[in-house]
Amino acid sequence: MSGKAAIVGGGVIGGGWAARFLLNGWDVAVFDPDPQAERKLGEVLENARRSLPGLGDVALPSEGQLRFCASLAEAVDGADWVQESVPERLELKHRVLAELAGHVRADTVIGSSTSGFKPSELQEGQALAGQIVVAHPFNPVYLLPLVEIVGSPANDPAFIEDACARLTALGMKPLHIRAEIDAHIADRLLEAVWREALWLVRDGIATTEEIDDAIRFGFGLRWAQMGLFETYRIAGGEAGMRHFISQFGPCLQWPWTKLMDVPELTDDLIERIAGQSDAQSGTHSIRELERIRDGNLVGMMRALALNDWGAGALQNAHDAARAQAAGLVDHVGALSDPSLPVLTLTRAVPLDWIDYNGHMTEARYLDAFAQATDRLMRMVGCDDSYIAEGGSFFTVETHIRHLDEVRAGAPITVHTRVLEGAGKKMHLWHEMQSDGRLLATGEHMLLHVDLATRRASPPAPQVAGALERLAAAHAALPLPEGAGRGVGAPR
Ligand SMILES: NC(=O)C1=CN([C@@H]2O[C@H](COP(=O)(O)OP(=O)(O)OC[C@H]3O[C@@H](n4cnc5c(N)ncnc54)[C@H](O)[C@@H]3O)[C@@H](O)[C@H]2O)C=CC1
Ligand SMILES: C[N+](C)(C)CC(=O)CC(=O)[O-]
Secondary structure (H helix, E strand, O other), X not given: OOOEEEEEOOOHHXXXXXXXXXXXXXXXXEEOOOOOHHHHHHHHHHHHHHHOOOOOOOOOXXXXXXXXXXXXXXXXXXXXXXXXXXXXOHHHHHHHHHHOOOOOOOOOEEEEOOOOOOHHHHHOOOOOHHHEEEEEXXXXXXXOXXXXXXXXXXXXXXXXXXXXXXXXXXXXXXXXXOOOOOOOOHHHHHHHHHHHHHHHHHOOOOOHHHHHHHHHHHHHHHHHHHOOHHHHHHHOHHHHHHHHHHHHHHHHHOOXXXXXXXXXXXXXXXXXXXXXXXXHHOOOOHHHHHHHHHHHHHHHHHHHHHOOOHHHHHHHHHHHHHHOOOOOOOOHHHOXXXXXXXXXXXXXXXXXXXXOOOOEOHHHHHHHHHHHXXXXXXXXXXXXXXXXXXXXXXXXXXXXEEOOOOOOOOEEEEEEEEEEEEOOEEEEEEEEEEOOEEEEEEEEEEEEEEOOOOEEOOOOHHHHHHHHHHHHHHOOOOOOOOOOOOOOOOO
């Protein structure tokens, strides 16, 4: 599902939305009167291109077209989705939303990035009230999946459902909030923590860095994968949540926190916070900090994907939904031309595959080829249920030639030939390319095994048959250059 998005306000958040849409194949038109908007958005987009395409294990669609427009009307013309991301001032948002009337279709979703306003506040007096919803994202919008979707009685539930489906297709996690409240869910929580942190600095208890350490070395890591309630359930020991509440519930009555009090943001306090923040992080530019943050986020979300958990499980589901559109098939019977090498991997190089030389590290060539082998196994019928019944393939020999380098975010494909598929043997030839350049070849010998005895055994007839047919179809192709070669420089 792609389309045309209009971004109204291309600052920190509008820029992130633009990147999310563009890298998922949408055309994007931006309206922002700031003369620096194009430069700033370009820098955000550059960071996004490094990090988002490699987040999942399946290639994203080709990038859409980006356009900067001189007027709001020009930007939103023909848009399927308009995302308002102007500064958090209600009168400004009202003005911008009112200007959309007459310029957008009746089915265009008008999302507002507002961190705090309720949808009914945004919709007040608006001709297009029924099309306006809160779509509150999290920075960086191109990597973090959460979007809080909040509507009001003015919105048709089917309209909200459709908006959520479009966000899901962008790899996002729309969280539909049933009741409208100031600051939705997440910012209500974040503001409570932010207020307490300001008190801690104001009272001289902790520096900005010490507070950040208290989060990032401890509960922040827990929150990223289990949130609050699941974490506390475990903290209650075997008796779970009930014991946790009976032990720590009474503390809520003690004045552990400042609750609703807000410290006065005096010049002195602002200087103290900003000065400590400079001392803590001032050696990095904001763009550098963004790149460090993005690398960490990609690493964490890819680790969660290995456990099929939380944000990682969402990414896996997105990959599975994208696989067919990316040209990957699950069974040899679905190949349009079985006589050609089979597309077994199409993805971008993730940030966590990059080494100190600034390119994809050697071990990841094997990782990519292993993913390609896994898909070929699935295609011949050696899938999860076959493996659960006790049959599989083990790799017994591998020869990889590293022919060219590739950088973070670059697209890579692997095409695979079956050089031999007979009896217990599966002899594969993988070729990895990026934009027409041959990056590597991988030659792999696998043997079918009985997982009960851990010894070589013939595959089940349906697997043997599919493999033999593919090997026969590939036999007409000329032998690939380098196949069967030993290790060493060519003489
Ligand atoms: N910065 C953050 O962490 C987050 C912000 N938000 C929300 O996103 C919205 C935007 O915030 P930021 O991107 O942080 O602000 P920002 O200041 O970085 O960007 C706002 C952009 O809007 C442009 N603008 C001002 N008037 C405009 C108009 N009439 N038409 C078009 N563009 C106009 C400005 O030139 C600027 O580039 C706010 O509602 C904010 O609450 C939501 C999630 C996180
Ligand atoms: C600070 N903030 C209220 C603008 C933050 C958000 O709205 C969400 C985020 O990205 O933390």
